[in-house]
Every structure is written in C-alpha cells, then in structure tokens.
Amino acid sequence: MRVDELAAKVRARHPDVVVVRGEATVVVERGDLLGTLAELRDDPALELDSLSSVTATDWPDRDPRFWVSYELYSIAHRHRLRVQVGLAHDDPSVPSVVGLFPTANWHERETYDFYGIVFDGHPDLRRILLPDGWRGWPLRKDEELGGVDTRYQGAFIPPVDKRTT
Amino acid sequence: MPVERIEGFKTGKDDADAEEELERGLLLTTLDRSVSWARKQSMWPVTFGLACCAIEMMSTGAGNYDLARWGMELFRASPRQSDLMIVAGRVSQKMAPVLRTVYDQMPEPKWVISMGVCASAGGMFTNYAVVQGVDTIVPVDIYVPGCPPKPEMLMYGILRLHEKVRTEGRFR
Amino acid sequence: MSDDALWTGELRQETLVINMGPQHPSTHGVLRLLLELDGETVVTCTPIIGYLHTGIEKNTEYRTWQQGVTYVTRADYLSPFFNETAYCLAAERLLGIEAPRRAQVLRVLFMEMNRIASHLVWLATAGMELGAISVMLYGFREREEIMDIFEAATGLRMNHAYVRIGGVVMDLPDGGLDHIGDFLAMMPGRIREYENLLSKNPIWLERNVGVGVLPVAEALSFGVTGPILRASGLARDVRKDEPYCGYETYEFDVPVREAGDCYARYEVRIDEMRQSLRIVEQCVERLREPGLVMIEDPKLRWPAELEVGPDGIGNSQRYITHIMEESMEALIHHFKIVTEGISVPAGEVYLPVESPRGELGMFVVSNGSNKPYRVKIRDPSFVNLQAVPEMVDGGLVADTVAVISSVDPVMGGVDR
Numbered sequence: 116m117r118v119d120e121l122a123a124k125v126r127a128r129h130p131d132v133v134v135v136r137g138e139a140t141v142v143v144e145r146g147d148l149l150g151t152l153a154e155l156r157d158d159p160a161l162e163l164d165s166l167s168s169v170t171a172t173d174w175p176d177r178d179p180r181f182w183v184s185y186e187l188y189s190i191a192h193r194h195r196l197r198v199q200v201g202l203a204h205d206d207p208s209v210p211s212v213v214g215l216f217p218t219a220n221w222h223e224r225e226t227y228d229f230y231g232i233v234f235d236g237h238p239d240l241r242r243i244l245l246p247d248g249w250r251g252w253p254l255r256k257d258e259e260l261g262g263v264d265t266r267y268q269g270a271f272i273p274p275v276d277k278r279t280t
Numbered sequence: 281m282p283v284e285r286i287e288g289f290k291t292g293k294d295d296a297d298a299e300e301e302l303e304r305g306l307l308l309t310t311l312d313r314s315v316s317w318a319r320k321q322s323m324w325p326v327t328f329g330l331a332c333c334a335i336e337m338m339s340t341g342a343g344n345y346d347l348a349r350w351g352m353e354l355f356r357a358s359p360r361q362s363d364l365m366i367v368a369g370r371v372s373q374k375m376a377p378v379l380r381t382v383y384d385q386m387p388e389p390k391w392v393i394s395m396g397v398c399a400s401a402g403g404m405f406t407n408y409a410v411v412q413g414v415d416t417i418v419p420v421d422i423y424v425p426g427c428p429p430k431p432e433m434l435m436y437g438i439l440r441l442h443e444k445v446r447t448e449g450r451f452r
Numbered sequence: 453m454s455d456d457a458l459w460t461g462e463l464r465q466e467t468l469v470i471n472m473g474p475q476h477p478s479t480h481g482v483l484r485l486l487l488e489l490d491g492e493t494v495v496t497c498t499p500i501i502g503y504l505h506t507g508i509e510k511n512t513e514y515r516t517w518q519q520g521v522t523y524v525t526r527a528d529y530l531s532p533f534f535n536e537t538a539y540c541l542a543a544e545r546l547l548g549i550e551a552p553r554r555a556q557v558l559r560v561l562f563m564e565m566n567r568i569a570s571h572l573v574w575l576a577t578a579g580m581e582l583g584a585i586s587v588m589l590y591g592f593r594e595r596e597e598i599m600d601i602f603e604a605a606t607g608l609r610m611n612h613a614y615v616r617i618g619g620v621v622m623d624l625p626d627g628g629l630d631h632i633g634d635f636l637a638m639m640p641g642r643i644r645e646y647e648n649l650l651s652k653n654p655i656w657l658e659r660n661v662g663v664g665v666l667p668v669a670e671a672l673s674f675g676v677t678g679p680i681l682r683a684s685g686l687a688r689d690v691r692k693d694e695p696y697c698g699y700e701t702y703e704f705d706v707p708v709r710e711a712g713d714c715y716a717r718y719e720v721r722i723d724e725m726r727q728s729l730r731i732v733e734q735c736v737e738r739l740r741e742p743g744l745v746m747i748e749d750p751k752l753r754w755p756a757e758l759e760v761g762p763d764g765i766g767n768s769q770r771y772i773t774h775i776m777e778e779s780m781e782a783l784i785h786h787f788k789i790v791t792e793g794i795s796v797p798a799g800e801v802y803l804p805v806e807s808p809r810g811e812l813g814m815f816v817v818s819n820g821s822n823k824p825y826r827v828k829i830r831d832p833s834f835v836n837l838q839a840v841p842e843m844v845d846g847g848l849v850a851d852t853v854a855v856i857s858s859v860d861p862v863m864g865g866v867d868r
Contacts, residue, residue, distance in 0.1 A: 135799060136545055166675060167804065168830035172817050184815065186802050186830070190672075190686070193693045197802065218675025221838050229509075244502040244867055245409070246374040253408055254510050260407050327477045331504055331864050332529035332610055334481070335573065339599075342576075342592030357477040372867070375474065375482060375503040382475050404522065409507035428610055 116160075116194045124160060125196065140197040148200055149210050155187060155196065156215060163187035163196055166212070169222035171230045175256045180204040181232055185212070202232065211237040229254035313446075319363070319389065320442040322351030326362035328382065330369025333396040336428040337368045345431035350438065359385040364441075365418075366434075370398035371411045383418045391445065393437055394420045397427050467495050472852070474503040480577065480856060481863030483837070487849065494852060497844040499837050504867040512827040516793030517543055518754060520824055522613045524814075527829050528865030529611060530573055533559070533566040534807040536615035538814040539827070541696055542803040543617045546796050546818050549752065554743030555619035556697045561632075561735035562602070562614065563697075563805075564728040568639070569598045570808035571721045575646060578718070578857040582659050587649065594642050597635050604628060607758075607765035616754045617794070619746035624739065625760065632736055639729055643722060650718070660715040664843040664855035667712060674839040678810025678832050679724065680859060683709045683716035690806035704731050714858040721860075724808075752794050755786040793822040802830075809833050809860055831865035 116124075122139045126132040129151060131142040143151045155163040167186040174180060179201030187196045200209055211234035212219045223234040224243040231252035234240055242249060251258055329337050341347045341355065356362040359382045371379055383392070394414050397403040400423040402412035414420060421444060424437035468489045474482040482503035488495040508527055512520045524539045525532040537559050544551060551559070572591040579587025599609045605624050606612035614620055650656045666676070668684040681688055689706045691699040707723035709716035746753050757771035775783040798820040804813040810832025817826040836859050843855045 136548070136801065138801065140800070165672065167811065167813055168802070168815060168828065170815055170826075170828040170830075172800075172826045184800070186813065186815070190688060195694075195802070197800075216675070217673045218835060218838065221834060225834075242502075244505040246502070249373075253507065258408075260507075260510060260514055326475075328475060330482055331506075332526060335530065335610065338576075339592055339596070342596075343589045344593060344596040355477070359475075370504065370506050372503060372505045374505060378474055378503070404526075405506050405508075405511060407507040407511050409505050409510075430609065 116192050118194070121161070121194050121196060125155070128154070138195065138197065140199060142199045142201070145200050145202065145209050148198070149212065149215065151198065152185070152187075152212055152215050155198070160192075161196075162189045162191050163194075165190055166216040166218050166222075167195075169212070169219050169226055171226045171232055173230060173254065173256045175204075178203065181207050181230060183209055183226065183232065207231060208233040208235055210235050211240075213237055228252075231255070316446045316448060320445040323364045323391070323442075323445075324354050324356050324362045325352060325364040325366050326359045326382065326386065327355045327357055328365050328367055328379070330367070330371065330375065331398070333368035333399070333428040336431055337366060337395065337434065340431040340434050345435060347435070347438075350442070352438070359383075360387060362386060363389060364391050364393065366393045366395050367399040367414045367418075367420075368395040370396075370403060370405060371414050371417075372409050373411060376411050376417055379414065380417050391421045391441060392418050393422045393424060393434075393441060395424045395426075395434060395437070396429060397425050400425060403427060465490075477581070480861055483856070483861060483863055483866075485840075485852065485856075487852065489849065492848050492850075494844050494847055494849060497841045497852065499840055501834075501837065501863070501866050504863045506864075506868060508868045509827055509829065512824050514823065516822050517617060517796055517824060518789075518793055520827060521616060522611075524827065524829065525611050525613060526864065527868050528807065528809070528812065528831060528833070528862050530570045530862050530864075531566050531807045531809070531812075532611050533562045533615060534805055534812055535814075535829070536613065537563060537697065538803055538805045538812055539816070540615050540617050541805070542801045542814045542816040543796055545801045545803060546799050546816065547617070547752065547794075548797070549618065549747055549749070551619040551747060552744040553698075554623075554739070554741075555745045557735050557738045558620050558624070558745060559615055559697050560699065560702070561732060561739070562605075562620075564731045564735070565598055565601065565632075567728045567808045568725050568732075569595050571725050572598075574721060574808075574857070574860045578854075578860075579650070581853050581857045582656070584650065584653075584656065587646070590642070590646065590649075594639070597638070601628070601631055601635060604631060604760065607760045616746070618749075618753045619744070621746070621754055621756075622758050622760070622765075623745045629736055629739060632732065636729060636733055636736070640726070643725055647722060651722075657715065659850075659854050660718060660858070661711075661713060663714045663847065663851045664858060665711070665713045666839055666843050670842055671712075671839065674842065675835045676810070676839050678806070678808070678836065679717050679720045680810070680836055680839070682707065683720045684712035685710045690804045690811050694804060696803070696805060702731050702734050704728075714854050717858045750782075750785050751789075753789075755782070755789050795820060795822050796824075804830075807832055809862065809865070810836060812865075829865070829868055831868065833859075833861035833863075834866045837861055837866060 118139050122132045122134045125141050129141050133140050155161050165188045167188050169185055171181050171183045181202040183200045185198040223237055226232055228242045228244055341353055347353050394400045399414045402410050422437045422441045426433050470487050473484040484500040486498040508523050512523050521536050524535045527535050572595045576588040576591025603609050606614040666684050668686050671681050671684045687706050687708045704727045707720050757768050758765050759768040775786055796818045798818050800817045802815045804811045813830030815828040819825040844852050
C-alpha cells in the first residue's frame with residue numbers, strides 16, 4: 116500500500132499521523148499503545164506484524180522528554196509505519212510490547228539500559244550492553260560522553276566536546 | 281591536543297631496574313640466549329580477538345600472510361597453553377576484567393601485543409564504554425597502531441617482539 | 453544427599469551450569485553463553501552480550517555528519533559498506549538529495565563484494581569450528597582477492613570510509629574494472645570447490661542437517677531476518693521488498709530453503725554468493741560509461757578529491773593546486789565543510805538495507821544542526837541472537853557451536 120493510503124487508513128482511528136519524506140509516523144498516548152499496536156497488527160488491510168526496532172530519543176528541552184519509537188513493517192503488504200509515544204521526564208515508563216511482539220525483548224532492554232525508560236510488564240528488564248553495576252543512563256543528553264576518568268601514563272584526556280583544540 | 285601531566289605519576293622501568301637486570305643477565309648469557317631463541321621460535325598466541333582487528337589477525341594467520349612461518353599459526357584457546365596475548369580490538373569496560381583474568385591465567389613467560397589503536401590508546405572511541413588503552417590493565421610489550429593494522433604491520437610488530445625476546449636475555 | 457547414596461551408586465540428577473565465552477574460539481567474537489547442561493544436552497541457554505559495547509551511538513552525537521560515517525562503519529565490522537550506505541542513504545533522505553547514478557552503482561558493487569567477503573568469513577569460521585580447518589584457509593584466500601580490490605579502490609582493507617553523504621569519495625582506479633573482471637572469472641570455480649568439499653561430506657551433513665531447526669513462525673516472532681529467515685522458508689529480502697540504490701533494476705534471485713536447519717542456512721549463503729556475483733557482473737557493465745561519483749552542490753559535497761597514493765588515501769596533487777593556487781572559494785568551501793560540516797534539516801528517518809546478516813536499519817534523527825542528534829543502528833545480529841536459545845535448547849553442546857556459526861553473529865554490530 117502506498118504511504119498516503121496507509122496514513123489515511125491509520126488517521127481514521129488515530130488523528131495524529133504525519134507523512135514526511137515518504138515515511139508515516141503516528142503519535143499515540145502511552146495508555147493507547149498496546150491497543151493501537153494490536154489493532155495495527157490484526158487489521159487485515161494493514162497487517163503490520165513485524166517489529167523492526169524499538170528505540171528512544173531524548174529531547175531534554177521539550178515536554179514530553181523521551182520519545183519511544185516503534186518501527187513496524189508489514190511482510191504481506193510491504194509498507195512501514197512508525198509509532199511514537201512521548202514520556203515525561205519524571206515518569207519514563209511505558210507498557211512493554213513483548214506480549215505482542217516477542218522480538219521487542221532485547222530492544223526494550225537496550226532502551227532501558229541507555230535511557231532508563233522502564234517497560235512495565237517486561238519479563239526480564241535488566242541491563243544488556245553495559246556492565247551490570249553501571250550507574251547512570253549513558254545515552255541521555257545530560258550524561259557526559261566520557262573520557263573524564265581516563266588516565267593514560269599520567270595524562271588526563273577531556274571528553275570530545277570539552278577539548279579546546 | 282593538550283594533555284595534562286600529573287606530578288609524581290610514573291610507570292615503567294627506570295635506570296636502577298635496568299642495571300639490575302643487566303647484572304643478572306651477564307651471568308647466564310649462552311643459556312639465556314638459547315632459551316630466548318627457543319621462546320621466540322614458536323610463541324603461541326591465545327585467541328583474544330575482539331573486534332575488527334581480530335579479522336586482520338585471522339588474515340595474518342591464514343594462507344596469504346602466513347604466521348606459520350614463525351611457528352605461530354596455532355592459536356590456543358586456553359590461556360594456560362599460550363605465551364602471547366594479542367589484544368586485537370576495542371576493550372569495553374565489561375570485557376576488561378575478563379582480559380585481566382585471561383592474562384593472569386597465562387603462565388610465565390608471557391608477552392602482550394596491543395594490536396590496533398583501540399587496544400593501544402582507546403582509538404577513536406574516547407567515551408564511557410571503551411578502556412582507553414589496554415596498558416591500564418595489563419603490561420604491554422609491543423604496540424601496533426592502525427585501524428585496523430594491515431597484516432604486514434602486525435607481522436612487523438610480531439617480529440619486533442621476537443627481537444625483543446631474543447635479545448632480552450633475562451631468566452624469567 | 454546422604455552418605456548412603458555415595459555407596460549405593462545412586463545417580464544424582466542435577467544440571468550443570470557452565471559458561472561458554474566471552475573468550476572462546478567458537479563464539480564468533482565476544483559472545484557469552486550461559487549453558488545449563490544435563491549431561492551433554494542443553495537444557496537452557498542464555499546469551500549474555502555487551503562485551504564489545506563501544507558507545508558508537510553516543511559518539512556519533514558529538515561528531516559531524518561526515519565523521520559519523522567512520523563511527524558507523526565499525527559497528528558491524530564485517531560489512532562496513534552496508535553500515536556506511538545505510539547511514540548515508542538516511543542522511544541523504546533527510547537532506548532530500550540523491551547521489552549520482554554512478555555513485556549508486558559503485559555502492560551496489562562494493563556492497564555485493566562485501567557480501568561475498570562476509571560470507572567467506574562465515575564459511576571459513578564455520579568450517580573451522582566444526583573441524584574442517586582447511587576451509588578456513590580457502591575462505592581467507594578468496595577474501596584476500598576481494599581485499600585487494602577494496603584496497604586498490606578505497607585505500608583500506610576494512611572499515612573504509614568510502615561511501616559518503618552525497619555519493620562515494622573516489623572513483624575506481626585505472627584497471628579497476630579489469631581487476632574485478634578477473635575476480636569474477638575466478639570466483640565461480642572456487643565456490644564449486646567449496647561445495648565439492650562440503651556439500652555432500654558425510655561429517656558436514658551429520659553436523660548440520662537437522663541441527664538448530666527454526667520454524668518460520670518462531671523466526672518471525674523473534675524478528676529474525678536475513679539468511680536465517682530465508683532458510684526457514686520466507687523469501688524476505690530488503691533489496692526486493694524496499695529497494696534502495698537502484699536494486700530494482702538489477703536481475704538477481706533470492707535463495708530460499710524450507711528446512712530451517714544449519715544445512716539450509718549454509719546452502720542459502722552459498723547461493724547468495726553466486727547471486728552477488730551476478731549483481732557484480734551487471735554493475736561492471738554499467739560502470740563502463742563514465743560519470744560523477746559525488747553530487748555537485750558545493751555546499752554539501754565532500755570537498756576533497758582523493759586518490760590512493762603510496763602511503764594511503766590523500767588529496768590528489770591536482771586538487772591541492774586547485775585550492776591553494778587557483779580558487780579561493782574552493783579553499784573556503786573545503787575548510788568550512790571539513791571543519792564545521794554540513795547542516796542536515798530536522799527530521800527522523802528509518803532506512804533498512806539488506807546486510808549479509810539480515811535487515812540492517814539506521815534510525816537517524818536530526819535537529820537541524822551539523823551533528824546528528826541520534827543514530828540508532830538496528831543491527832540484524834542483535835535480533836537474530838534472540839532466537840539462539842530456541843535453536844539450541846534440547847540439543848547437544850556440540851550443536852551449539854554449529855548453531856552459533858550458522859547464525860553468523862558479528863559482535864561489533866550486536867554490542868555497538
């Protein structure tokens with residue numbers, strides 16, 4: 116199905132649909148997320164049954180701050196849709212979609228690991244890429260890139276954005 | 281890039297240590313020389329390929345840039361049976377304790393080649409996740425720069441290590 | 453357990469938990485598997501990853517758009533051209549530009565040769581892990597031919613920052629097409645050699661047929677893509693379903709098998725190598741006409757004109773004369789674009805490509821500045837590894853090795 120047709124079909128139930136550069140994005144509320152994804156998966160015209168990726172972006176000067184993006188793809192109809200949910204700074208939690216898409220398991224663990232976003236209902240939410248005892252959520256914009264504590268033969272190398280040359 | 285030097289922080293050997301080694305070495309030269317020659321002739325590396333440099337290390341061991349000419353084609357899986365650790369690739373914070381454990385499990389005498397800029401100094405990844413130089417964890421004998429170093433560069437590093445072992449002349 | 457049990461010879465039934473990796477010759481990099489064994493049978497298998505986490509995604513947020521290519525190329529280090537192309541296509545979609553036709557053909561050419569090189573490494577390591585050690589040497593021998601071509605064209609054997617935003621950075625050298633032609637003439641015979649060595653080999657068959665079966669429904673629910681999904685029966689290939697770089701104009705087939713076991717994946721990858729050779733032949737034909745390899749817009753194009761010299765890639769002498777002596781404007785553009793970088797309009801893009809391991813997606817977010825705001829690499833091996841417990845549970849420990857090598861994970865992409 117072409118992108119504008121897909122967008123029109125989705126817009127019928129969820130008004131907040133944008134089509135930019137040939138890609139359709141629908142923004143939903145956190146409470147509607149599971150229902151929307153189930154709908155999009157089960158509707159025979161849309162059949163968005165494959166979840167490619169779950170990720171988050173941190174916009175610290177916007178409210179809501181965290182935007183979790185779900186990339187959906189339909190194997191039968193070969194079209195894509197992005198579903199986005201905005202989360203506030205002080206309550207970064209969202210229902211887990213592992214029940215609908217088992218592939219989301221590790222994707223959600225990675226997003227938790229990087230941003231500290233809690234996925235309610237995830238069977239095993241713990242750090243996946245960073246060491247278990249790591250403190251902090253490295254990909255948030257208020258976290259340093261690092262390089263602060265690196266000591267090399269008596270030298271101290273500041274992180275990239277603080278070097279003067 | 282400005283680099284701050286911190287007062288009083290020093291690593292490596294200084295003159296007093298080197299003299300002591302020279303004295304000890306002079307007593308056992310011929311035996312030392314043959315032992316060193318034997319050690320360098322077939323140094324077995326332990327498989328410690330981590331990232332892209334591991335592929336270049338495998339290429340060096342394969343047919344085109346054969347490492348078997350120096351008796352090193354046999355990459356032992358167990359550190360207890362090897363004498364050389366070629367740290368090939370970026371060492372993440374999670375991998376660092378594993379690296380130290382594998383190094384500790386190797387019997388003496390053992391040598392370390394830090395292959396690639398990521399192992400030598402953190403490479404292009406000056407961030408929270410990569411250890412900025414594997415010599416903060418294990419003592420390194422030869423640093424081979426490159427991203428990744430061509431097999432010929434790694435071979436040159438290995439040959440320099442052989443020279444170092446051959447001329448070291450210390451009973452360890 | 454009482455002392456009586458020691459003397460009566462009662463059997464104790466408990467499972468043994470052992471650790472396989474991260475330093476292990478057969479785990480394709482630093483993958484750690486926690487295996488719970490009942491004798492030789494695997495009861496549960498838990499993959500633990502993160503031993504190669506490099507913080508690539510965070511690092512790209514602190515570098516310019518063009519520098520991002522060099523970071524992204526080291527994620528899945530066995531398929532650097534795919535990482536670069538996905539990133540550059542995503543950035544080009546945000547900019548609203550398209551690379552010239554010749555650049556697209558060069559991208560396809562190098563991607564397909566990279567696919568062959570990656571499958572050769574897979575074949576080499578899979579053979580070695582299952583005991584066919586000479587396959588390791590054959591695989592790397594062929595790979596050296598491909599590395600020679602890469603080195604002649606891009607200056608580097610691996611992690612070439614060749615594909616840039618707006619095109620590719622250099623054209624093929626003189627005699628490059630002949631070099632590739634020689635490679636094309638030699639390769640089919642070599643692939644036949646591998647098949648003669650392995651395909652009907654009783655040990656290879658014993659160790660691969662019926663091992664690590666993944667039914668297509670499980671594969672889809674785990675989000676598995678690439679040769680594993682195609683070996684389970686579903687013909688999903690991003691090159692056919694969502695074409696990019698002109699793939700819709702090339703003639704090639706997508707190999708599919710039904711069995712879903714390690715042997716099927718072996719057959720799929722061997723056939724993919726043949727199909728890639730077909731595509732490379734078509735690319736070589738199209739490259740006979742000259743053309744531009746980088747867009748002309750001076751505000752966006754990578755300004756340098758590089759060529760491969762005796763010590764690697766550098767600016768050509770003619771270009772240096774041009775900017776230093778002939779054109780002040782060119783010097784200013786060069787300076788500005790290399791130091792400050794280009795500004796990419798705000799927006800979000802998700803761009804999938806078909807890497808040798810599956811669907812490699814690049815989710816790129818821009819906020820209008822000269823640095824990417826967020827680059828997320830949807831790596832195929834990261835998702836494929838989730839299916840490993842399903843394939844391994846209930847099998848033997850030795851089958852775990854066969855399964856991991858048939859999944860072909862590259863930990864650089866998994867951990868980024």
